Amino acid sequence: MNQHDTQLQGAASLRIQSILYGNTQQHVDQSLASLGRAVELAISSGALSKVQMAFGDCSPDPVFTDEEIEERRKRFEAQGLGDIQYEFYDKNLGSAAGHNRLLEGLNSELVLILNPDTVVAPDLFIELVKPMRERQRVAVVEARQVPIEHPKDYSVASGETGWVTTACALVTAAVAKEVNGFDSESFFLYCDDVDFSWRIRLAGYKLVFQPSAVIFHDKRLSQEGKWIVGAAEEYFSAEAAMMLSYKYSRADLADRIERQLLDAGSESEKKAARKFQSLKESGKLPVQIDADHKVAQFIDGFYSKHRF
Numbered sequence: 001m002n003q004h005d006t007q008l009q010g011a012a013s014l015r016i017q018s019i020l021y022g023n024t025q026q027h028v029d030q031s032l033a034s035l036g037r038a039v040e041l042a043i044s045s046g047a048l049s050k051v052q053m054a055f056g057d058c059s060p061d062p063v064f065t066d067e068e069i070e071e072r073r074k075r076f077e078a079q080g081l082g083d084i085q086y087e088f089y090d091k092n093l094g095s096a097a098g099h100n101r102l103l104e105g106l107n108s109e110l111v112l113i114l115n116p117d118t119v120v121a122p123d124l125f126i127e128l129v130k131p132m133r134e135r136q137r138v139a140v141v142e143a144r145q146v147p148i149e150h151p152k153d154y155s156v157a158s159g160e161t162g163w164v165t166t167a168c169a170l171v172t173a174a175v176a177k178e179v180n181g182f183d184s185e186s187f188f189l190y191c192d193d194v195d196f197s198w199r200i201r202l203a204g205y206k207l208v209f210q211p212s213a214v215i216f217h218d219k220r221l222s223q224e225g226k227w228i229v230g231a232a233e234e235y236f237s238a239e240a241a242m243m244l245s246y247k248y249s250r251a252d253l254a255d256r257i258e259r260q261l262l263d264a265g266s267e268s269e270k271k272a273a274r275k276f277q278s279l280k281e282s283g284k285l286p287v288q289i290d291a292d293h294k295v296a297q298f299i300d301g302f303y304s305k306h307r308f
Contacts, residue, residue, distance in 0.1 A: 019056050031117070031120075035120055053084045060092075094187075096188065097184035112169070117218040124213050146216055162297055191237075235271060247289060258273045
């Protein structure tokens with residue numbers, strides 16, 4: 001595929017893929033039930049042709065047995081979601097490497113990167129494919145999350161945005177392969193979607209935020225209205241911030257974050273700063289790209305302008 005033939009024609013084949021880590025069966029089944037209805041409507045409307053669901057399980061123990069997956073294949077077959085694949089990795093690969101493992105077997109026209117802690121609207125796929133049908137070079141379409149919408153900026157006129165969150169993002173398979181998926185060497189859990197987005201833009205494609213495509217994302221806030229952040233999130237988000245800055249030719253910013261974390265960060269953040277310091281000293285940081293700063297944005301600790 002080149003930059004001139006990304007526009008979708010006719011009903012498209014789709015792979016939906018999610019990475020599990022300690023999710024309950026009830027949680028996953030809620031997501032599957034909503035996906036089943038959305039797939040049914042999308043196929044009947046002509047938006048999609050055939051759909052496959054693929055789970056990669058990074059949990060300490062398998063979330064499903066083979067028999068339980070087979071039961072779900074039968075349960076959702078009538079809605080067009082009977083092709084359910086499940087692989088237990090027996091290792092926590094992280095989101096980037098986990099999705100890359102699933103992308104190796106991709107044979108559809110589209111792939112939906114989806115968090116398992118989501119419930120999708122019935123018309124999700126009908127709305128997500130619209131920008132890909134209407135315009136060329138739209139490689140990724142992102143859904144709107146409720147009840148907490150992501151604050152990053154987008155064009156109200158065109159929907160174009162600087163990067164997409166992969167809580168729910170529809171990607172053309174050819175472009176996902178063209179950019180070699182996610183950078184799992186640099187990003188374990190956070191900022192893999194920012195980097196993925198920026199590399200797609202560097203390749204000449206567009207990212208679109210589609211407010212009419214809606215998912216419920218089960219994000220929790222404290223009673224004070226703040227994010228509930230654990231030690232793992234502190235560590236990996238701090239590590240990702242330094243890696244992303246360095247990779248996109250902002251070594252000065254990466255070093256500044258490193259110093260700030262070593263001086264005043266939590267224990268998890270200091271650990272991340274020491275890890276970054278070690279990688280830098282051993283020459284194991286990623287190859288730098290976007291030297292002219294064509295796509296990367298670092299604004300007040302965020303990776304785009306925010307609307308609120």
